[in-house]
Amino acid sequence: MEGYNFAYLDEQTKRMIRRAILKAVAVPGHQVPFGSREMPLPYGWGTGGIQVTASILGADDTLKVIDQGADDTTNAVSIRRFFARTAGVRTTTRTAEATVIQTRHRVPETPLREDQIIVYQVPQPEPLSRLEPSRVQTKIMHALGEYGLMHVKLYEDVARYGQVSISYDYPVMVNGRHLMAPSPIPAFDNPKLDRMPALQLFGAGREKRIYAVPPFTSVRSLDFDDHPFRAIRAPHACGLCGATDCYLDEVVVDDRGKRLFVCSDTDHCATRREAGHSGADSLPEAAE
Amino acid sequence: MIAPGALLSARGLALSFGRIVALRDAAMDIWPGEVLAIVGESGSGKTTLLNVLSGNVRPDGGTVAYRSGSGAVVDVHAMPAPALRALHRSEWGFVQQDPRRNLRMNVSAGGNVGERLMAQGARHYGNIRDEAARWLETVEIDASRIDDLPRTFSGGMLQRLQIARTLVTRPSLVFMDEPTGGLDVSVQARLLDLIRSLVARLHIAVVLVTHDIAVARLLADRIMVMQNGSVIETGLTDQVLDDPHHPYTQLLVSSVLAA
Numbered sequence: 270m271e272g273y274n275f276a277y278l279d280e281q282t283k284r285m286i287r288r289a290i291l292k293a294v295a296v297p298g299h300q301v302p303f304g305s306r307e308m309p310l311p312y313g314w315g316t317g318g319i320q321v322t323a324s325i326l327g328a329d330d331t332l333k334v335i336d337q338g339a340d341d342t343t344n345a346v347s348i349r350r351f352f353a354r355t356a357g358v359r360t361t362t363r364t365a366e367a368t369v370i371q372t373r374h375r376v377p378e379t380p381l382r383e384d385q386i387i388v389y390q391v392p393q394p395e396p397l398s399r400l401e402p403s404r405v406q407t408k409i410m411h412a413l414g415e416y417g418l419m420h421v422k423l424y425e426d427v428a429r430y431g432q433v434s435i436s437y438d439y440p441v442m443v444n445g446r447h448l449m450a451p452s453p454i455p456a457f458d459n460p461k462l463d464r465m466p467a468l469q470l471f472g473a474g475r476e477k478r479i480y481a482v483p484p485f486t487s488v489r490s491l492d493f494d495d496h497p498f499r500a501i502r503a504p505h506a507c508g509l510c511g512a513t514d515c516y517l518d519e520v521v522v523d524d525r526g527k528r529l530f531v532c533s534d535t536d537h538c539a540t541r542r543e544a545g546h547s548g549a550d551s552l553p554e555a556a557e
Numbered sequence: 558m559i560a561p562g563a564l565l566s567a568r569g570l571a572l573s574f575g576r577i578v579a580l581r582d583a584a585m586d587i588w589p590g591e592v593l594a595i596v597g598e599s600g601s602g603k604t605t606l607l608n609v610l611s612g613n614v615r616p617d618g619g620t621v622a623y624r625s626g627s628g629a630v631v632d633v634h635a636m637p638a639p640a641l642r643a644l645h646r647s648e649w650g651f652v653q654q655d656p657r658r659n660l661r662m663n664v665s666a667g668g669n670v671g672e673r674l675m676a677q678g679a680r681h682y683g684n685i686r687d688e689a690a691r692w693l694e695t696v697e698i699d700a701s702r703i704d705d706l707p708r709t710f711s712g713g714m715l716q717r718l719q720i721a722r723t724l725v726t727r728p729s730l731v732f733m734d735e736p737t738g739g740l741d742v743s744v745q746a747r748l749l750d751l752i753r754s755l756v757a758r759l760h761i762a763v764v765l766v767t768h769d770i771a772v773a774r775l776l777a778d779r780i781m782v783m784q785n786g787s788v789i790e791t792g793l794t795d796q797v798l799d800d801p802h803h804p805y806t807q808l809l810v811s812s813v814l815a816a
Contacts, residue, residue: 424667424685427682428704
């Protein structure tokens with residue numbers, strides 16, 4: 270686009286962000302500070318993710334952007350169009366065709382490959398933030414690997430609710446060393462992060478942090494020996510494609526309380542329907 | 558650097574805050590399983606000494622040596638911060654005068670007691686909970702209150718909860734800063750009784766800072782009197798209190814109101 274550098278950010282900024290990314294990859298799960306720039310979208314809409322994507326995007330990349338699993342929501346559409354205009358890269362909604370996937374709140378159901386990079390938008394990179402308000406203290410805790418406090422939170426959950434009540438942004442241990450916030454993906458997606466062949470980058474624009482999980486790195490969800498981690502999903506089949514193994518959204522379809530459970534990953538659902546799978550459509554009774 | 562058989566030895570400790578001298582050539586030893594009381598008036602350097610001994614405040618001069626469970630002698634102020642923090646989490650404990658400084662007020666009693674266990678790597682919920690319940694019973698808190706928040710506890714209960722939280726990892730050395738301060742007399746007596754029996758049963762060495770001679774007489778095996786940052790008299794508790802030599806100690810002992 271006339272008057273703009275390739276992929277919007279100037280080259281010096283990209284170099285700075287790439288240096289942060291390299292450091293983040295070298296120390297899996299460690300939060301690396303970076304000079305987050307003002308981006309033409311508000312904080313909370315993916316300013317961190319968009320900067321990471323801008324820095325790693327090449328002219329021959331194919332970009333996919335998802336928001337809560339969907340390719341067609343405002344956030345996904347505008348970021349995809351942003352890069353189509355400022356970088357002229359090809360865009361796609363197919364997980365398998367993409368080389369770079371920027372995501373908010375989901376990991377695609379289709380397993381990712383070694384030649385793909387997934388970029389997560391992160392609102393709060395510090396997994397201990399709700400337990401210890403001081404950044405000085407949490408940095409010391411990360412440096413010394415003192416994560417007893419996180420287990421106190423899990424203990425409290427089990428004592429109060431009989432199970433760990435964290436359903437998204439479920440804390441994980443990366444490479445057996447750093448405690449990491451996996452961004453607000455459902456706990457259902459946590460097992461996908463473990464030993465994923467694709468490179469995983471996390472960008473938090475407002476909090477000015479970048480962290481990463483290199484390919485094939487162990488990512489373990491925290492738990493107790495006698496209360497092991499469980500990936501939770503709604504006990505239904507997708508109303509459109511009939512899938513029973515993927516993460517579902519609950520959609521209210523009329524003003525009489527009728528509900529529909531559908532795959533949150535729209536690409537996964539469409540691919541399955543093209544392959545001939547079908548669900549009980551919008552009949553929630555049958556979907557039980 | 559460390560006296561034979563001693564758990565913790567300090568030599569030549571000096572510290573001043575600007576023109577104010579807080580410690581002047583202070584030295585002490587503590588042996589396993591003994592209770593050492595540090596007494597003196599406000600501003601005599603008792604709490605500063607405790608902070609220096611526990612590694613929280615670095616002295617201008619002098620050394621503090623500790624014999625760890627493995628038998629190795631370590632210099633408390635020369636060891637790296639992670640090792641010192643690990644020591645504080647495992648073999649040491651610190652009981653504050655105000656339990657709110659040590660407890661997590663928005664975490665249940667069970668979680669408070671279990672935190673040190675989890676920090677040491679305990680990952681079995683059932684075991685952590687059983688241990689927490691056992692410790693609540695030990696400090697005379699009803700085990701049914703395990704899921705209650707500390708803010709619903711009375712002052713005496715908070716202090717006992719803090720003691721349970723500190724002793725759950727069975728430390729060999731516990732620092733106590735005025736553990737009975739701010740409690741009313743009957744609660745104080747019960748707490749002293751509890752501390753005395755626990756310390757004897759678990760064979761814990763205690764460095765106890767107090768301004769209350771009665772507390773020292775009840776708990777301590779040995780006593781150390783401080784004035785203006787110097788140790789002026791030290792000896793067996795009964796010996797020092799019944800036959801004080803230093804004029805200041807004589808004043809201190811004679812100023813205790815007879816009950």
